[in-house]
Amino acid sequence: MLESAARAAGGFTEPRRAAARRLAALAALALASAGCIARGAPARAGHGDAGAAAPARAGHRDAGAAAPARAGHGDAGAAAERLFREAESLASRRRAIGVQLFVLDEAAEAGAAGERAEARRAALEAEAARALSRTVAAYAALVDAPALRAAEQRPSALLKLAQALQDGGDLRGAEARLRQLAGEHPASREAPEAHLALANLAFAAGRLDEAVSACDAALHGAAGAALRKRALYVKSWSLRGLGRGGAVEEAMEALRAIVQLGPARAGSPEATIDEAAERELVELYAAHGDPARARAFFAGAGERAGPRLLGEVEARAARRRRPGTLDRPTL
Numbered sequence: 001m002l003e004s005a006a007r008a009a010g011g012f013t014e015p016r017r018a019a020a021r022r023l024a025a026l027a028a029l030a031l032a033s034a035g036c037i038a039r040g041a042p043a044r045a046g047h048g049d050a051g052a053a054a055p056a057r058a059g060h061r062d063a064g065a066a067a068p069a070r071a072g073h074g075d076a077g078a079a080a081e082r083l084f085r086e087a088e089s090l091a092s093r094r095r096a097i098g099v100q101l102f103v104l105d106e107a108a109e110a111g112a113a114g115e116r117a118e119a120r121r122a123a124l125e126a127e128a129a130r131a132l133s134r135t136v137a138a139y140a141a142l143v144d145a146p147a148l149r150a151a152e153q154r155p156s157a158l159l160k161l162a163q164a165l166q167d168g169g170d171l172r173g174a175e176a177r178l179r180q181l182a183g184e185h186p187a188s189r190e191a192p193e194a195h196l197a198l199a200n201l202a203f204a205a206g207r208l209d210e211a212v213s214a215c216d217a218a219l220h221g222a223a224g225a226a227l228r229k230r231a232l233y234v235k236s237w238s239l240r241g242l243g244r245g246g247a248v249e250e251a252m253e254a255l256r257a258i259v260q261l262g263p264a265r266a267g268s269p270e271a272t273i274d275e276a277a278e279r280e281l282v283e284l285y286a287a288h289g290d291p292a293r294a295r296a297f298f299a300g301a302g303e304r305a306g307p308r309l310l311g312e313v314e315a316r317a318a319r320r321r322r323p324g325t326l327d328r329p330t331l
Helices: 002-009 015-027 047-051 053-071 073-109 117-143 154-167 171-184 191-204 208-220 225-242 247-260 269-288 291-299 306-321
Strands: none
Touching (some): 073 117, 073 154, 117 154, 154 191, 171 191, 191 208, 191 225, 208 225, 247 291, 269 306, 291 306
């Protein structure tokens, strides 16, 4: 359940299965993820080529093409923009291949795949692996060029490089790039995303204390409501997994903080988090909360949801006090 929640709450997704996972997320307990997370390589994208750091390092020579940037800020900016556009173009091509592979999968499941479907799939998978390797190299050429360390595209390139490495199955490489982003560009708008991605990786690896700390780092800055909800949700699950003294209370406070942020747009991944947070908050408080403090606790959830959630907790408590009455949902 924890790993499922982490995958749902994370931001990184496998292109081939993105649409399927979005549909599943809407029906599941948790998300996105944030598109969640730490799943590893795309099923058939070729782990060796995709995650190889060697092509990325070979990109240093390409990044050296930005050497004229030493002549002035204008040249450096132009070099960074050129490299970033090249990387974005390659990433876009890889996503398009992922869509084609998804369509082939859907046709195969429906029994509508043609005789040449497997050959087509193999060709697309090979192309996807090449595109992923080139994407990694292109982003690395930008972020590793000494002359481009101050480029405005660098934080975004670091985040997307980490995503590409994770898609290729190189979780260590992805984690290293995320830490590089958080450490070298702590005030960037991408830094909270980096912290949340680190939380997702730690969560999936069972490093729950580390996941909680990374979620707190993501929440420390001026992140928007969508990212805050994802971080709070991963934090709540991490705390419940720790099971230490006071962890459940902290988990309930994280869920309440999600409710305090107000409802997300209907149909969005964050709307799924809203629904799950309210449900889980009621369940946790009914099982572990202090009935005498319930009114004060849920007052902190806000005027919109607080009274309703308090009523649900009190109704559960009343049903438990009735002898022979089962606490079950109405069918």
